[in-house]
Amino acid sequence: MEKKYTRILVGMDGSAESLKAFDEALRIAKRNDAALILANVIEQRSFLAVNTYDTIAEERHEAGTKILLEQFAQEATDAGVSKVETVLQYGSPKVLMSTKIPKEENVDLIVVGATGISYIERVVVGSVASYIVNHAPCNTLIVRK
Template sequence: MENKYSRILVGMDGSAESLKAFDEAVRIAKRNDAELILANVIEQRSFLAVNTYDTLAEERHEKGTKILLKQFAEEAKVAGVAKVRTVLEYGSPKIMMATKIPKEEKIDLIVVGATGISYIERVIVGSVASYIVTHAACNTLIVRK
């Protein structure tokens, strides 16, 4: 017997892995008549050095992220998902995607790509997907290549 999900969270960062996760989340949302919540978390620490030289970098990134989320929300609706929302947060992607957003949104299932970073980055800082698997406040599905 398959699980029944009512609120599905998918992490969207524009990587090839997140696109695969999106496709899988859409499929699951349609099968369950579930609400699909597309989320992106902007880590402000990555803008500290850049903001010294370019104060508009963070604003441009936020605007681009909102456009990305809106486009995928429209794509999900066209694919047949009736209930789609977007969430844009600031903070640690690991913590926000594993605990804060799932608790606030009462998420049943988190769908994320296996990794959007290189092997070296994964070894040094660890992937968001790995963190979500070990710390998630609900079920997690990691979509691999």
């Protein structure tokens, strides 16, 4: 018997991997009549050098991310998921997606896409998906290409 999930968190960053994760999370949410929480965490460190001179880049990125989340929320609703929420936070994607957001949102499944980074990159910088698997307080599903 398959586990019944009630609140599913999916990491959405617009990458091909996150689109596959969304499709899988959508399928699971429909099967379980579960709430689907679409989340994006903006890594502020990527804007540090730019922000010294111009905050427009960060504002545009946030606006684009909100649009992305809203579009996928609408797609989920159109596909028959009755409970869809979006979350946009600033900070470390690894930490927020693995611990803070799942606890705040009472999540029982996290679905993320596997990154296309190489072994060396994983060793040096680590993979968000790997970190989530090792630190999340609930089940995690990594969707591969």
